Amino acid sequence: MPIESDHRGSDSLYVARVWRGRTSGVHQMTSIATSTWELVFWDQRGVMHAAVRGPETTASNAETAGDSASFGITFAHGTSMPHLPISTLVDGGRGSRHVTDRTFLMRGEQWQIPDFDDAELLVAKLVRAGVLVRDPLVHEVVQGGVAPLGSRTLQRRVAAATGLTQGTIRQIDRAREAAVLLGAGVRALDVVDRLGYFDQPHLARSLQRFIGRTATQLRQPDPAADPLSLLYKPEDPARS
Structure with a gap:
């Protein structure tokens, strides 16, 4: 297969999913929309890279590295970084400088690159250092x-923590x-009925966009x- 991947849930309240993948001979893929942000590491031709990728509001074509191995931590809604507002990351991202085979730079500090099985150890360290915060509401x-807040206050908190509106x-x-x-x-008709789309054209537009x-x-x-x-x-894997 040109792309091989697997993923798992997490018992961390800050993490939605941990994933890993490998591409072979792939130079372009369709990147689907996602309402969450993630921390990604990838090895391209023996050189390690790291980046924060924000939510993606539409599907898009994305170039890939051909042959590469990647690993990512997808964060739960409500998890954010005070030093890097998520609104600046929507439909984009930010690469880390000074990445080595074992470490990467975030908030001016060096951190150990985790692996698929111990990603939560890094997350716990980032939480203790105040790099990651969580708004449980x-x-x-x-x-x-249902939140015990006015709609405008709630909208501001959702936007601050996710970069998106509840509707999006x-x-x-x-x-x-x-x-x-x-x-x-x-x-398709059963999907329309199960998920509350108005009709099949509504489903079709949503699929094409996202x-x-x-x-x-x-x-x-x-x-x-x-x-x-x-x-x-898109579910809460820690509780599924």
Whole structure:
């Protein structure tokens, strides 16, 4: 396969998902929209890189490194970095300077690069150092809870912690879930009914905007098409 990947949940309240992947002979992929941000490490031709990648509000074409191995920590809604406002990262990112085989620079400090199995150790260190903070109310609201706050105050807190509005988060996560269901063989009409789309055209527009695929393309993938970036159902894996 040109792209091999797997992912796991986490028992950390700050982490939504930990993933790793490997590409072989792939120079372009479809990067699907995501409502979360992540810390990514990748080895390209023996050189290690590190970057923070923000939420992506639309599907886009992305160049890849051909043959490379990558690893990432996807952070839960409500987790943010005071020194790097997430609003500046939406549909973009920021690379780390002075990356070695074992360390990377963040907030002017050197940190040990973790691996797939011990990512939470790095997260715990970043939390203790104040590099990462968490707004539990934002996580609760995004998961469907009701907040004891006025709508404007809540909107400001969600935007500050995620870089997005609640509506945009819901749209992106619903499209991702629809893509997972269609890929599993669920009929488009059933996806419309299950996820609350108005009709099939509404589903089609959402898929095109956030996933870059039609329902048919998701149910019957074209082996010649650019591969999709990592796709999984947007849920709370620590509690699934």
